[in-house]
Amino acid sequence: MTKSLLCLKKSINDLSNTYTTALLAYVFTLAGDMETRAHLLQHLDSVALDEGGFLHWSQTATETSASLSVEISSYVLLAKLSASPTAEDLGYSSRIVRWLTGQQNHYGGFSSTQDTVVALQALALYSTLVFSPEGSxxxxxxxxxxxxxxxxxxxxxxxxxxxxxxxxxxxxxxxxxxSACASMQLSLHYNIPTPTDVTTLSVEVKPNADCTSESHRPRLTLTLKSLYSGEENSTNMVILDIKMLSGFVPHPDSLKSLQRALLVDRVEQKEDHVLVYIRELPKDIPINHSLELVQEVPVQSLKPAVVQIYDYYHPSDQAETEYIYPCAAA
CATH class of the missing domain: 2.20.210 (ubp-family deubiquitinating enzyme fold)
Structure with a gap:
Protein backbone atom coordinates (compact mmCIF):
# COMPACT_ATOMS: atom_id res chain seq x y z
CA MET A 1 0.00 0.00 0.00
CA THR A 2 2.81 2.42 0.92
CA LYS A 3 4.60 1.80 -2.37
CA SER A 4 1.36 2.36 -4.29
CA LEU A 5 0.77 5.71 -2.57
CA LEU A 6 4.37 6.76 -3.25
CA CYS A 7 3.88 5.94 -6.91
CA LEU A 8 0.65 7.96 -7.03
CA LYS A 9 2.27 10.85 -5.19
CA LYS A 10 4.82 11.25 -7.97
CA SER A 11 2.02 12.16 -10.37
CA ILE A 12 0.68 15.16 -8.44
CA ASN A 13 3.06 17.55 -10.19
CA ASP A 14 0.85 17.23 -13.28
CA LEU A 15 -2.73 18.16 -12.41
CA SER A 16 -3.96 18.79 -15.95
CA ASN A 17 -6.42 15.90 -15.76
CA THR A 18 -9.26 16.99 -13.48
CA TYR A 19 -10.77 13.50 -13.21
CA THR A 20 -7.46 12.02 -12.04
CA THR A 21 -6.92 14.91 -9.62
CA ALA A 22 -10.35 14.41 -8.01
CA LEU A 23 -9.75 10.68 -7.69
CA LEU A 24 -6.32 11.27 -6.15
CA ALA A 25 -7.80 13.74 -3.67
CA TYR A 26 -10.20 11.04 -2.48
CA VAL A 27 -7.44 8.41 -2.36
CA PHE A 28 -5.10 10.53 -0.23
CA THR A 29 -8.02 11.53 2.01
CA LEU A 30 -8.69 7.86 2.73
CA ALA A 31 -4.94 7.27 3.19
CA GLY A 32 -4.77 10.07 5.78
CA ASP A 33 -2.17 12.13 3.88
CA MET A 34 -3.66 15.51 4.72
CA GLU A 35 -0.82 17.53 3.19
CA THR A 36 -1.21 15.96 -0.25
CA ARG A 37 -4.99 16.09 0.10
CA ALA A 38 -4.88 19.82 0.84
CA HIS A 39 -2.65 20.45 -2.20
CA LEU A 40 -5.03 18.57 -4.50
CA LEU A 41 -8.20 20.15 -3.10
CA GLN A 42 -6.65 23.62 -3.42
CA HIS A 43 -6.03 23.02 -7.10
CA LEU A 44 -9.54 21.60 -7.59
CA ASP A 45 -11.02 24.67 -5.93
CA SER A 46 -9.14 26.87 -8.41
CA VAL A 47 -10.67 25.08 -11.42
CA ALA A 48 -14.19 24.65 -10.00
CA LEU A 49 -17.13 25.92 -12.05
CA ASP A 50 -19.25 28.24 -9.89
CA GLU A 51 -22.66 28.88 -11.39
CA GLY A 52 -24.99 30.83 -9.14
CA GLY A 53 -23.63 29.24 -5.98
CA PHE A 54 -23.68 25.72 -7.46
CA LEU A 55 -20.25 24.05 -7.67
CA HIS A 56 -19.14 21.36 -10.09
CA TRP A 57 -16.17 20.26 -12.18
CA SER A 58 -15.61 19.10 -15.74
CA GLN A 59 -12.65 17.53 -17.50
CA THR A 60 -12.01 20.56 -19.73
CA ALA A 61 -13.63 23.92 -20.36
CA THR A 62 -15.23 22.52 -23.53
CA GLU A 63 -16.15 19.11 -22.08
CA THR A 64 -19.86 18.44 -22.46
CA SER A 65 -20.07 15.05 -20.74
CA ALA A 66 -22.62 15.39 -17.95
CA SER A 67 -21.72 11.90 -16.76
CA LEU A 68 -18.03 12.72 -16.37
CA SER A 69 -18.84 15.99 -14.57
CA VAL A 70 -21.09 14.12 -12.13
CA GLU A 71 -18.36 11.59 -11.41
CA ILE A 72 -15.61 14.19 -10.91
CA SER A 73 -17.82 16.35 -8.68
CA SER A 74 -18.80 13.30 -6.62
CA TYR A 75 -15.18 12.37 -5.98
CA VAL A 76 -14.45 15.93 -4.85
CA LEU A 77 -17.44 15.72 -2.51
CA LEU A 78 -16.22 12.39 -1.10
CA ALA A 79 -12.75 13.87 -0.57
CA LYS A 80 -14.22 16.87 1.25
CA LEU A 81 -16.43 14.81 3.54
CA SER A 82 -14.24 11.80 4.35
CA ALA A 83 -11.88 13.50 6.82
CA SER A 84 -13.80 14.95 9.79
CA PRO A 85 -15.36 17.86 7.86
CA THR A 86 -15.72 21.25 9.53
CA ALA A 87 -18.81 23.46 9.32
CA GLU A 88 -17.01 25.32 6.51
CA ASP A 89 -16.46 22.03 4.65
CA LEU A 90 -20.16 21.18 5.00
CA GLY A 91 -21.13 24.60 3.65
CA TYR A 92 -18.79 24.15 0.68
CA SER A 93 -20.11 20.62 0.13
CA SER A 94 -23.73 21.78 0.13
CA ARG A 95 -22.99 23.77 -3.03
CA ILE A 96 -21.77 20.58 -4.73
CA VAL A 97 -24.79 18.65 -3.44
CA ARG A 98 -27.18 21.25 -4.87
CA TRP A 99 -25.58 20.85 -8.30
CA LEU A 100 -25.51 17.04 -8.10
CA THR A 101 -29.17 16.69 -7.13
CA GLY A 102 -30.03 18.91 -10.08
CA GLN A 103 -28.46 16.34 -12.42
CA GLN A 104 -30.57 13.41 -11.19
CA ASN A 105 -33.18 11.99 -13.47
CA HIS A 106 -36.71 11.30 -12.22
CA TYR A 107 -35.71 7.76 -11.28
CA GLY A 108 -33.03 9.05 -8.90
CA GLY A 109 -30.11 7.96 -11.07
CA PHE A 110 -27.75 9.84 -13.35
CA SER A 111 -26.37 9.26 -16.86
CA SER A 112 -24.60 5.92 -16.43
CA THR A 113 -24.18 3.14 -13.90
CA GLN A 114 -20.70 4.32 -12.94
CA ASP A 115 -21.53 7.98 -12.24
CA THR A 116 -24.75 6.92 -10.44
CA VAL A 117 -22.86 4.64 -8.04
CA VAL A 118 -20.25 7.29 -7.14
CA ALA A 119 -22.79 10.11 -6.88
CA LEU A 120 -25.16 8.16 -4.62
CA GLN A 121 -22.22 7.18 -2.40
CA ALA A 122 -21.24 10.85 -2.05
CA LEU A 123 -24.81 12.02 -1.45
CA ALA A 124 -25.36 9.28 1.13
CA LEU A 125 -22.22 10.35 3.00
CA TYR A 126 -23.40 13.97 3.00
CA SER A 127 -26.81 12.85 4.26
CA THR A 128 -25.30 11.01 7.23
CA LEU A 129 -23.24 14.05 8.19
CA VAL A 130 -26.11 16.56 8.12
CA PHE A 131 -28.66 14.13 9.57
CA SER A 132 -30.77 15.36 12.46
CA PRO A 133 -32.92 12.97 14.54
CA GLU A 134 -35.40 15.74 15.23
CA GLY A 135 -37.48 18.26 13.35
CA SER A 136 -40.13 18.31 10.64
CA SER A 179 -36.33 22.46 10.49
CA ALA A 180 -36.03 19.14 8.60
CA CYS A 181 -34.09 18.76 5.37
CA ALA A 182 -36.04 17.79 2.25
CA SER A 183 -35.12 17.28 -1.41
CA MET A 184 -37.63 18.42 -4.03
CA GLN A 185 -37.68 17.49 -7.70
CA LEU A 186 -39.94 18.46 -10.59
CA SER A 187 -40.24 16.04 -13.54
CA LEU A 188 -41.76 17.10 -16.85
CA HIS A 189 -42.40 14.45 -19.52
CA TYR A 190 -43.05 15.45 -23.12
CA ASN A 191 -42.60 14.18 -26.67
CA ILE A 192 -40.34 15.67 -29.30
CA PRO A 193 -39.79 14.79 -32.98
CA THR A 194 -37.19 12.07 -33.42
CA PRO A 195 -33.85 13.91 -33.80
CA THR A 196 -31.52 13.23 -36.68
CA ASP A 197 -28.82 10.78 -35.66
CA VAL A 198 -25.49 12.53 -35.30
CA THR A 199 -22.47 10.46 -34.40
CA THR A 200 -18.77 11.19 -34.31
CA LEU A 201 -17.80 7.50 -34.22
CA SER A 202 -17.64 4.88 -36.94
CA VAL A 203 -16.49 1.27 -37.22
CA GLU A 204 -15.70 -0.92 -40.22
CA VAL A 205 -15.37 -4.71 -40.13
CA LYS A 206 -13.69 -6.88 -42.76
CA PRO A 207 -14.15 -10.65 -42.28
CA ASN A 208 -11.50 -12.91 -43.82
CA ALA A 209 -11.59 -16.71 -44.00
CA ASP A 210 -10.04 -19.54 -46.01
CA CYS A 211 -13.14 -21.02 -47.65
CA THR A 212 -11.11 -23.83 -49.25
CA SER A 213 -10.02 -25.23 -45.89
CA GLU A 214 -11.48 -28.59 -44.88
CA SER A 215 -10.88 -28.03 -41.18
CA HIS A 216 -13.60 -29.18 -38.80
CA ARG A 217 -13.12 -25.89 -36.94
CA PRO A 218 -13.00 -23.13 -39.59
CA ARG A 219 -11.46 -19.83 -38.56
CA LEU A 220 -12.59 -16.30 -39.30
CA THR A 221 -10.44 -13.21 -38.81
CA LEU A 222 -12.15 -9.86 -38.18
CA THR A 223 -10.22 -6.71 -39.04
CA LEU A 224 -11.83 -3.78 -37.23
CA LYS A 225 -11.20 -0.10 -38.01
CA SER A 226 -12.45 2.45 -35.44
CA LEU A 227 -12.55 6.16 -36.25
CA TYR A 228 -13.43 9.33 -34.34
CA SER A 229 -14.24 12.48 -36.35
CA GLY A 230 -15.61 14.89 -33.74
CA GLU A 231 -14.47 18.33 -32.60
CA GLU A 232 -12.28 17.30 -29.64
CA ASN A 233 -8.69 16.10 -30.00
CA SER A 234 -9.70 12.67 -28.68
CA THR A 235 -12.63 10.79 -27.17
CA ASN A 236 -13.42 9.53 -23.71
CA MET A 237 -13.20 5.77 -23.25
CA VAL A 238 -14.84 3.97 -26.15
CA ILE A 239 -16.44 0.51 -26.12
CA LEU A 240 -16.20 -1.81 -29.10
CA ASP A 241 -18.96 -4.43 -28.73
CA ILE A 242 -18.38 -7.40 -31.04
CA LYS A 243 -21.22 -9.91 -31.25
CA MET A 244 -20.22 -13.44 -32.24
CA LEU A 245 -21.74 -15.18 -35.22
CA SER A 246 -23.91 -18.13 -34.17
CA GLY A 247 -21.69 -21.14 -33.56
CA PHE A 248 -18.47 -19.07 -33.38
CA VAL A 249 -16.31 -18.24 -30.35
CA PRO A 250 -13.23 -16.01 -29.99
CA HIS A 251 -9.89 -17.81 -30.16
CA PRO A 252 -8.23 -17.61 -26.68
CA ASP A 253 -4.82 -16.59 -28.08
CA SER A 254 -6.44 -13.88 -30.19
CA LEU A 255 -8.20 -12.49 -27.11
CA LYS A 256 -4.85 -12.28 -25.31
CA SER A 257 -3.29 -10.47 -28.26
CA LEU A 258 -6.21 -8.05 -28.40
CA GLN A 259 -5.70 -7.27 -24.70
CA ARG A 260 -2.17 -6.02 -25.57
CA ALA A 261 -3.25 -4.13 -28.70
CA LEU A 262 -2.96 -0.39 -29.31
CA LEU A 263 -4.96 1.79 -26.86
CA VAL A 264 -6.83 -1.23 -25.45
CA ASP A 265 -7.42 -0.93 -21.70
CA ARG A 266 -9.07 -4.32 -21.20
CA VAL A 267 -11.09 -7.00 -22.97
CA GLU A 268 -14.13 -8.79 -21.54
CA GLN A 269 -16.07 -11.77 -22.85
CA LYS A 270 -19.75 -11.80 -21.92
CA GLU A 271 -21.83 -14.65 -23.32
CA ASP A 272 -21.70 -14.21 -27.12
CA HIS A 273 -20.13 -10.73 -27.01
CA VAL A 274 -16.53 -9.51 -26.78
CA LEU A 275 -16.22 -6.03 -25.24
CA VAL A 276 -13.07 -4.07 -26.06
CA TYR A 277 -12.44 -1.05 -23.79
CA ILE A 278 -10.43 1.49 -25.79
CA ARG A 279 -8.85 4.22 -23.65
CA GLU A 280 -9.43 6.90 -26.29
CA LEU A 281 -9.60 7.43 -30.03
CA PRO A 282 -7.54 10.30 -31.47
CA LYS A 283 -9.28 12.58 -33.92
CA ASP A 284 -9.29 11.50 -37.58
CA ILE A 285 -6.78 8.67 -37.02
CA PRO A 286 -8.12 5.18 -37.79
CA ILE A 287 -7.27 2.61 -35.11
CA ASN A 288 -7.10 -1.00 -36.26
CA HIS A 289 -7.62 -4.17 -34.24
CA SER A 290 -8.13 -7.80 -35.16
CA LEU A 291 -9.89 -10.76 -33.59
CA GLU A 292 -9.89 -14.38 -34.69
CA LEU A 293 -13.03 -16.49 -34.30
CA VAL A 294 -13.35 -20.27 -34.41
CA GLN A 295 -16.46 -22.15 -35.50
CA GLU A 296 -17.38 -24.68 -32.83
CA VAL A 297 -20.86 -25.59 -34.06
CA PRO A 298 -21.93 -25.48 -37.73
CA VAL A 299 -25.09 -23.42 -38.17
CA GLN A 300 -27.35 -23.43 -41.21
CA SER A 301 -28.62 -20.15 -42.69
CA LEU A 302 -26.08 -18.13 -40.70
CA LYS A 303 -27.26 -14.57 -40.05
CA PRO A 304 -25.02 -11.47 -39.87
CA ALA A 305 -23.70 -10.29 -36.48
CA VAL A 306 -23.48 -6.70 -35.27
CA VAL A 307 -20.41 -4.75 -34.18
CA GLN A 308 -21.20 -1.59 -32.23
CA ILE A 309 -18.95 1.25 -31.09
CA TYR A 310 -20.02 3.84 -28.53
CA ASP A 311 -18.66 6.46 -26.13
CA TYR A 312 -18.57 5.11 -22.57
CA TYR A 313 -19.87 8.39 -21.11
CA HIS A 314 -22.10 9.28 -24.09
CA PRO A 315 -23.73 5.96 -25.12
CA SER A 316 -25.96 7.84 -27.56
CA ASP A 317 -22.84 8.70 -29.58
CA GLN A 318 -22.64 5.32 -31.28
CA ALA A 319 -22.40 3.58 -34.60
CA GLU A 320 -22.79 0.00 -35.72
CA THR A 321 -22.19 -2.27 -38.67
CA GLU A 322 -22.68 -5.92 -39.57
CA TYR A 323 -20.39 -8.70 -40.73
CA ILE A 324 -21.01 -12.17 -42.15
CA TYR A 325 -19.10 -15.42 -42.54
CA PRO A 326 -17.90 -15.08 -46.16
CA CYS A 327 -17.79 -18.84 -46.73
CA ALA A 328 -21.47 -19.14 -45.80
CA ALA A 329 -22.30 -16.26 -48.14
CA ALA A 330 -20.39 -17.99 -50.93
Missing amino acids: STVTVQSPSGQLTFDVNQDNKLLYQEKMLQDVTGKYSLEVKG
Missing part, protein backbone atom coordinates in the same frame (compact mmCIF):
# COMPACT_ATOMS: atom_id res chain seq x y z
CA SER A 137 -40.99 20.45 7.62
CA THR A 138 -43.95 21.25 5.43
CA VAL A 139 -43.31 21.75 1.73
CA THR A 140 -45.96 23.73 -0.14
CA VAL A 141 -46.11 23.97 -3.93
CA GLN A 142 -48.32 26.78 -5.16
CA SER A 143 -49.69 26.25 -8.68
CA PRO A 144 -52.25 28.10 -10.83
CA SER A 145 -54.94 25.57 -9.90
CA GLY A 146 -54.22 25.47 -6.16
CA GLN A 147 -51.56 24.09 -3.88
CA LEU A 148 -49.94 20.77 -3.04
CA THR A 149 -48.62 20.03 0.43
CA PHE A 150 -45.96 17.53 1.52
CA ASP A 151 -45.31 16.84 5.19
CA VAL A 152 -41.83 15.57 6.10
CA ASN A 153 -41.44 14.28 9.65
CA GLN A 154 -39.57 11.62 11.62
CA ASP A 155 -42.09 8.94 10.67
CA ASN A 156 -41.91 9.41 6.89
CA LYS A 157 -38.53 11.12 6.29
CA LEU A 158 -37.31 8.18 4.18
CA LEU A 159 -40.56 7.91 2.25
CA TYR A 160 -40.65 9.02 -1.38
CA GLN A 161 -43.68 11.24 -1.93
CA GLU A 162 -45.08 12.16 -5.34
CA LYS A 163 -48.09 14.15 -6.53
CA MET A 164 -49.33 14.97 -10.02
CA LEU A 165 -49.50 18.61 -11.10
CA GLN A 166 -52.87 19.47 -12.64
CA ASP A 167 -51.66 22.39 -14.78
CA VAL A 168 -48.52 22.19 -16.87
CA THR A 169 -48.49 25.82 -17.99
CA GLY A 170 -48.13 28.53 -15.38
CA LYS A 171 -45.97 29.90 -12.62
CA TYR A 172 -45.11 27.76 -9.61
CA SER A 173 -43.68 28.69 -6.25
CA LEU A 174 -42.13 26.50 -3.57
CA GLU A 175 -42.12 27.23 0.16
CA VAL A 176 -40.60 25.17 2.96
CA LYS A 177 -41.37 25.75 6.65
CA GLY A 178 -39.71 23.80 9.42
